[in-house]
Amino acid sequence: MKNKSRRAFLKSTGIVAAGTLLTPSILSATDRRTPAILGGSPVRTKPWPAWPIWNKDTDEKIVVDDLRSGIWSRASLVTQFEQEWAAYIGTKRSLTVVNGTNALIASLLQMGIGGGDEVIVPPYTFIATVAAVLATGAMPVFVDTDVASWQIDAGKIEAKITPRTRAIIPVHILGLPADMVRIMEIAKKHDLVVIEDACQAHGAEIDHRRVGSFGHAGCWSFQNSKNLAIGEGGAITSNDGQFMDKCYSYHNYGNPYGSVVGQVNAGTLIAGNKLRLTEYQAAIGLGQLKRLQGETEKRNANAAYLRGKLSKIPGVIPYKLYDNVTKAAFHLFPFRYDKEGFKGLPRADFLKALNAEGIPCSEGYAPLNKMPYLENAFGSKNYRKMYTAAELDMHAFNDRNNCPLNDKLCNEEAVWFYQSLLLADKPDMDDIVNAIEKIHANAGTLNMKK
Structure with a gap:
C-alpha cells in the first residue's frame, strides 16, 4: 500500500470492488462482526460509481x-x-x-x-x-x-x-x-x-x-x-x-x-x-462541464454527511475547511487516522482491512520535499551553473525545508477516499461508516493477528 501511486489508486477506485460475495442485507450478525480480512463477509460488494462519466x-x-x-x-x-x-x-x-x-x-x-x-x-x-x-x-x-x-x-x-x-x-x-x-x-x-x-x-x-x-x-x-x-x-x-x-x-x-x-x-x-x-x-x-456543478454539489452534500458520521468515531479526525470556504471540490475525501483510537492498529493494517470491506482507500502522498528527484535536479549542469555548491547541498537543503507535521501526516495519518465514491447515494456513505466502525470494534483482534 505504501508504494501505491496516486494515479494507480485513482484508477483502481473506478472499478468494481469484489462482487462475488453476499450483500450486507442478508449477512448474519456474526459475519458482519468478523472483519473481511479475517474471513468475514465485507460490508460492501456493490460497485462504486465509475469514473469518468460518459453520457x-x-x-x-x-x-x-x-x-x-x-x-x-x-x-x-x-x-x-x-x-x-x-x-x-x-x-x-x-x-x-x-x-x-x-x-x-x-x-x-x-x-x-x-x-x-x-x-x-x-x-x-x-x-x-x-x-x-x-x-x-x-x-x-x-x-x-x-x-x-x-x-x-x-x-x-x-x-x-x-x-x-x-x-x-x-x-x-x-x-x-x-x-x-x-x-x-x-x-x-x-x-x-x-x-x-x-x-x-x-x-x-x-x-x-x-x-x-x-x-x-x-x-x-x-x-x-x-x-x-x-x-x-x-x-x-x-x-x-x-x-x-x-x-x-x-x-x-x-x-x-x-x-x-x-x-x-x-x-x-x-x-x-x-x-x-x-x-x-x-x-x-464541453460535455463534462455541463455536469460539473451538479456533481460538485453532490460531492459536497455527501462529504458533509460522511464527515459528520466519521467525526464520532474515536481515532478518525476529519478535514477542516477554513471558515470562509463556501464550497470544496472534494477531488479526494481525507481524514487523519490516529492509531491510538484503534488500539494501536497501524495505518497500513487499517487500510488493508478497509479495502477488504469493499471501501477503496489510500494512504496518499509521500513527503514531496524528501524525494530523490530534488538531488537529481540539483546535480544537473544547469543547476550547478545557476547556484553555489552550498545552495545545492542536500543536507543543508533538507534542514532548511524540514516539514515535520507533513512528515507525520504522510507517514502515519493520511487516509483518502476518491471523489467518485462521493457521487454515490447517501446510504452508500453509510457503508463507509459501517466498515470503519466494524474495524474499530475489531481493532484489538486485527492488531494481534497482523
Whole structure:
C-alpha cells in the first residue's frame, strides 16, 4: 500500500470492488462482526460509481461531429471551451494547454520566474507542482502543512521569504481551498506573484468566489482522474490580459498574439513551446462541464454527511475547511487516522482491512520535499551553473525545508477516499461508516493477528 501511486489508486477506485460475495442485507450478525480480512463477509460488494462519466445521449454528438469534420487541431471548439471555463471560474480569460503541469510551467515562465529565484510551495501535493518550479530553473522552498486543513500553512510562509523569493504556489490540494485571503495579503506585502495550483479544485469556492480567480494566475488539470475529465489537458485562468497574451504566444511556439507583437514579418517573438489543445478534447470537456456543478454539489452534500458520521468515531479526525470556504471540490475525501483510537492498529493494517470491506482507500502522498528527484535536479549542469555548491547541498537543503507535521501526516495519518465514491447515494456513505466502525470494534483482534 505504501508504494501505491496516486494515479494507480485513482484508477483502481473506478472499478468494481469484489462482487462475488453476499450483500450486507442478508449477512448474519456474526459475519458482519468478523472483519473481511479475517474471513468475514465485507460490508460492501456493490460497485462504486465509475469514473469518468460518459453520457452517450448528451456527450457523443459534438465529439463525433468534430471527428467527422477533420478539424482536429485548435479551432472554434477550443475557443468555446476556454470562454466557458473562464466564465465558470469567474476570470476574464482562459487558455487551454496540454496538461496542468505545463499550465504551471507556462505561468511561471511568463511571470518571469527562472534561475536564481525562489518559489514557495507546499510539501503535500502532487509532484507536478514542484516539477514545474524545477523546469524553470527556480528553487523550491517548502512550507509545512496545516494538517487540520491539509493545506500549506499560511502562518508559516513569511518566515520562508527571502530577498530571492519571487512567487508562492498555493495548492488547493484534494479539492479543499487553501487560505487564499491570507496568502494574497502576504504576497501583496512582499510584492510576490501568486499562482494557484487548482488542478484538483474544480468548482471550489471561498466566499462564493471560485478558486483560480484569486491569484495572478490559476492553473488547472483535466487529466482523467480530475473532477472535470478530458483524458489529458489543462488551462490557465487570469484577469491579466497582457500575461494571458504572453501565455498564448508561448503555447503556440512564441508567435505573435495580442499585445505580443513585433515588426511585420518579424516571425517568432518569444522562446515558446507547443502546448495546443485539440478540438476533440475540447468537445469532451464541453460535455463534462455541463455536469460539473451538479456533481460538485453532490460531492459536497455527501462529504458533509460522511464527515459528520466519521467525526464520532474515536481515532478518525476529519478535514477542516477554513471558515470562509463556501464550497470544496472534494477531488479526494481525507481524514487523519490516529492509531491510538484503534488500539494501536497501524495505518497500513487499517487500510488493508478497509479495502477488504469493499471501501477503496489510500494512504496518499509521500513527503514531496524528501524525494530523490530534488538531488537529481540539483546535480544537473544547469543547476550547478545557476547556484553555489552550498545552495545545492542536500543536507543543508533538507534542514532548511524540514516539514515535520507533513512528515507525520504522510507517514502515519493520511487516509483518502476518491471523489467518485462521493457521487454515490447517501446510504452508500453509510457503508463507509459501517466498515470503519466494524474495524474499530475489531481493532484489538486485527492488531494481534497482523
